[in-house]
Amino acid sequence: METLELGKIGLLIGFLLVIVGFWGILQQKNIIKIIVSFTILNTGINLVMVALGYIKGRTAPIIDDSVEQLANHNVINAIVDPVPQALVLTAIVIGFGVTSLLLAYAMKLFRAKKTLEINQFNDLKW
């Protein structure tokens, strides 16, 4: 059997996490669990992003001695793609902001009805 490359493994696990996340946000009734599912979903996407930047046999995009050893100072042949990593950084921070706001909402919702069942919050409808 052909061994899976690291990039492909990352991609597959990332997709799996995304699907698990979607399952959670669609199936779970507890608001906190839904929020956790969102973070799983985001983690999956982040993993996909990093995996897409992966290039086999290369090192982190930091120009230091390891780069020199790998490709004799030819940076372009030594490192993995730095852009997805930069994007992931941004995505993580955004995810943090969204999650903390969601949690704040969860607190407010709980204070309002003393429950975290999402079915209980359908005052506005039709």
Next chain:
Amino acid sequence: MVDPIFIVVAALGVGFLIGILGKLGKTFTGLLSLLTIAFMTYVSAGWLLAFYSGSQVAEVITTAGFQAPFSISLLMGYNEAFLTTIVNFMGLLGGIYLFFNFGRKGRNAYVVYIVFLMGLNVVIMSRDLFNLFVFLEITSIATAGLILIEDGNRTVGAGFKYMLATSVISSIFLLGIIFIYFFTGTLSLEDLYNNANLQNAGGAIAIFLVMVAAILEMKPFPANGWGLDVYEGSHQGFSALISTATATASFYMLYKILLIAGAAWNYPIALIGAFTFIGANLFAVKQKYARRMLSYSSIGQLGLLMMIMGLREYLGDNLNFIVVTVLLTNVLAKSGFFWLIGMVKALKLKEWAIIRRKPFMLFLMGVFIFALIGFPPFPSFFGKWEFIMSLAKVGGFSWIAVILIGSFFEAIYLFRWYGMAVKGEDIYDNLEFKTKLNKLIPVGIVTALLFIIGYFSAQYTEAGAMINFIPFIFVLVLFAVDKLPLMVKNIASIAALALHFYMIYPNLAGDNLRLIFEVIFMVGGILTLIAGFSYKGVRRGFYPVAILMYAGLTAIIEAHTTLGFFYGWELMTAGSYFLIIRGKKSMPHALSYMLFSIAGAYAILAGFSIAGIGYTDFNLDILNNIQYFPNWAYGLLLVGFLTKTASIGLHIWLPGAHGEAESDVSPMVSAILLKAGVFGVVLTLIGMTKSDFDLSTLAYILGWIGALTALVGNIGAVFQEDAKRLLAYSSIGQLGYIIFAFAIMTHLGWLTGFTYTINHFMYKAVLFLTIGAVVLRTGTHNMYEMGGLIKKMPFAFVAVLIGIIALSGVPPLSGFTGKWLFYNAVIEKGWYFQGTIVFFSGGLAFLYLFRLIHTIFLGQLKDNHRELKEISIWFLIPIYTLIAGLMVFSAKPQWVLQPLGEIIANYFPNGGLRWDGAFAYTQLGHWTGTGVMITIATVFVSILIILKMLTRKAHKLEQFDVVFSGERPERPETTHIAYNMYAGFYKAVWPLTLPYFEKFWEWATNIVHETAGFGRRVYSGNGQAYMLHIVLFIIVLFFITIGGSL
């Protein structure tokens, strides 16, 4: 020009600083924030002006000192300048509106608000896909925060649902972005347009993911429950911004991404837009709460914008104009509306009756409603016009149908609401509302802008630039001076009509066809306005709307273009709606009038659009040479005009609307307004005579419609107890004659038609004025509650007598002229069967006309009427002026008929009357109006003299010399047969009187309501269900668009 990056710098700099400066107090923070937003507006508006003046070229703003694609760049082009100006300006107004609300939440609320606007600016300007994502998230988070400036469980729930939905959407967006980067190695939008590396299966999926996310931001049907909840649940001051500023930015973001996705996505976008537009407006019909209803409306507008975007390749040069007008109307009217709701605070639609306590607010509400539906002079009127005209030229008839049906649904609920506000019972003592200055200013500004931009939109097309706006401006002036005494406004109105007629007379002097109608409209207008002097006090709101109707009527006559015609038509509809709804019990009738009118107007619009195929301009002459689908074009136009003339099936609005109107309004809307429909029918038929196509079937059908309308109207009139409704039904019948006569399509037929038209104008004005004046005296519409008024009101009696003689077509008055011409025309044409129906209807007319005299003026005077006086002199003046006109027309018909014959000869050169002095000849015989008049007068006078001599010794019978045989009559029907007078006849014809058409329309209404009621249940209110809708939307769209090709 200030570098647009300073929008970001200013917003963030001040935002960060407020943390420290906030200690200086809320007012300071608030003012600083407003100043910042004002600066942002100044920057974007500066660019907009530069682009507008034409010298500016689009400028790329690079960040970090590197060029794209290596760094993130922003673009400030014409589009961006326009859209950011909208966002910032609305943000400024919204900031003023929410000033104190933010203050209550502390300084951070201002910060969030500024950052929210900044985020929207960048979403519009950004040229980098990932940057778009980041700033979209900023606006989403800021939105989720600003929702909370209003407290309450519903608000928190709505905000949470919003966060759930946007989180799902942004996840999908991010997934798409990273794969686009993977396949292309770039994130710059410029590099992504037509990028060859995306031409594979993976690329298609990546594009799909970003595309579907951008679509979902536009709240497509049915994955938009969260959007509805946010509009409804958050503070209305902020809902105004989500539905305008955010919508604007989302719209442009979708556009930018659509350019990556390519032309294959145009059709899906248009289709989604169409579903959203119809779905949202349909579901809104069922709403009882103002906020939610408006939320549906907002989403409908987003659908319309998506449709425009998807169809943009068909719109050519007009694209920008259409987008700008539709977008601006939505932005201004919708924000104004949400702000209005925020002030009035009435939740249920019927509670909106309280808005009447402040008439200015009622005016604003009217402006917003008419603007949203696309009435002139608001920008969307011109935008929708160009949109539909352009679509017709490329054969997009189903799209036209979608726009018109969706707009019609919108009209249903908005006008129902407005009716409740204008006329609903204000029984809500517990509700009150305040109008603070900081809230009123933004609403006032958007209202003013709607008018100003509407004016400039009109200048865009040649046809629009020809529109004379002076009458409309006069209407606005009348609105402004509405507090003045009635006397002043009435004199001013009459003078305005007279002056206008004097001024345009030279233009019409050579065009007798138009002159006739203009005389009916203007002279009729002046005469009916004179009756208004009998009212006391101020009579708020009457004069602006009456003049609005006359402004529309004269615009119809003066129009040289289809656009100008339609402009007048819509003004007239709006004005007459307001006139009709003034009646005490008019609320439902005004609504049905409006809905039929709008549906008719849309038929006319569709007709014009088909007529315009193959032409580049909108000259009205194109009706004379319609090149494609002539049966459809003429047919739609006729249906539209027949709605106004209340032809069979489309007539059910008329009895209530005319019957319940005020005493001097009934003659306006009956004698005068109906002629606008006749004018339209005549214009269409003229086109049909000139057409190269064989359209005889259409004319034949029209003839039947006319005949059956005559029957239905007159039968209806026979069984009325309400005098004004009787006259209203009679109008339906009379208009049926007119339509029938014109449909004959011969010289004599048209001569009959014109004669009937002029006649109907005069006698119906006389009758409605007189009966209306009598009703004002007696306080009832029911004829059986009147009686014996001949001695109290002899002048009224004589007027009614002359009116019914003219109407029934008995010699010597002009009705007979019409009848004589009519039979000549029918026999000549050979339409015997239809002619018989009309003849039978004429017989019915005697039945109901008799009642007017018998029941009102003869018989017993009612006890409570003993003190009544003659009807007001202000009514008698126009009545007797019109009677004088009738007499002249009857005695000297040739004065009118000869010029008419000359007009008609242009279209039907043969088969006219041959005149020999006062004698008119046809191939069937001859007749003389003067001779008949003299003969009848002689006979009448002789008999009178003989009777006088014979009855010299007769005992004079007092009115109450009646023996009741010891019975004391309590109920009216026991004294004489005034009540249910034709009970016997009813037994014979009752199947004809059943309300078939009413039932049909009721059924249609129910279908709409049931569908809406069932469909809207998809919005269960559960945030999780909304997420499921979103992912289902994604999946379904995936398999429809690219799923099959993988």
Next chain:
Amino acid sequence: MLRNFLIALVLASFGFIFLNLYNSYEPKTELTGIAAHYAENGASEVGAANLVTAVVVSYRSFDTLGEITILFLTAAIISFFLKLSNEDENKVIIHKGTSEILKTASQLLIPLIFLFGVYVFINGHLTPGGGFQGGAIIASGVVLAIMANPNMTINHTVIVWVESLSGVTVVIIGVLGIILGGGFLDSTLDGYGLGEFGTVFSAGTIPVIYSLVGLKVGAEISNILNKYQKSQKES
């Protein structure tokens, strides 16, 4: 029932979409597009050894400004969202004391954590790490402090000043980029400030910006924590 079926359908469909994406995935063998440009020119143009930092703080610094804004925004929203009434604000809740081990350890660890956080953001352009990471580490120190001593109150004024000033300074440095360099947020200031490659004082304004970001992020996360902690007082 229908719901479960629909959810299963959705998940299966997503699986199908992802499978197609996976099938179209060809592992990269070399850098392409903008990444190649960054690898080749990053060191000379920006002067940062850590190319991720070069991308984050220089090339895509506008995104990073957005990131800071998001954190700032979240903190601001939570502060008025969870705002307490005056009555609640003055309420004093005495939490149960925590274990001695935690208290003692925290006294030892917190300075080290802060120091480590500072190290991470100051060296963000040289080694893995940066402002966000450093800020998060500092905030984790704050979490530890709160856990060790639940009754402590965080000095709100200090947080606000740090947050505001660092944010404003970042914007000012960005504007300096327009004046001195090639555009808003130009970290190189037109090449004058690049310094010697690989040292702390190099890469233009990147270390400054990252330090400010670190402070700001630390302050903001602490601020959010503070609000959460305080909101327990809400009745």
